[in-house]
Amino acid sequence: MTHSHRPTSPALQIYRPQLTSVLSITHRLTGVALSVGSLMIVAWLVAGAIGPSAYDGVLVFVRSWFGLVLLAGWTFAIFFHLCNGIRHLFWDTGRGFALRTIYASGWAVVAVSTALTIGCWAAAIFLAWGVE
Structure with missing residues (x-):
């Protein structure tokens, strides 16, 4: 007897991505993005040459x-x-594994990364205005 609507795993039906899993996946994706983005720097340097x-x-x-x-x-x-x-370097020393600390440091990573990105771009735009 075949079922057209076979049940899926209960864990798949109730699983919600956690901050830690999202940050872990994002860390890997940003590593790949940095590798691919480095090609843009190489293209810039080669073009200059x-x-x-x-x-x-x-x-x-x-x-x-x-x-x-x-x-x-x-x-x-x-x-x-x-x-x-x-953050991972702190973990390598055995620090920061309390659940509250894991979430606080995770959100800090997101906030600081965003602030540094905005600050970097703001500085670049400000400096570009001074260049004639």
């Missing part, structure tokens, strides 16, 4: 809305990966 025409071509892409979104995401990935890596 090739000459002004190639360099200007890369700048057109970087200054496009899509390029700026990629740069903003890459900036967040740098800061998130750094902050979460520091």
Whole structure:
């Protein structure tokens, strides 16, 4: 006898992603994003070595809305990966495993990463206004 509506695992029906699991997955994803984003730096350096025409071509892409979104995401990935890596270093020493501390440090990683990203971009925009 076959069932057309077989039940799924009860755990799959009630599971909600926890902050710790989301941060763990995000840490891995930002590591991949940093690797892929590094190709953008390599392209910029190679274009600069090739000459002004190639360099200007890369700048057109970087200054496009899509390029700026990629740069903003890459900036967040740098800061998130750094902050979460520091959090893991504390864990490596056996500190910060109380449930309350795990959640507080997790939210701190998100908040500090966001603040550093906004601060970095604000500084870049401010400095760009001073350049003629």
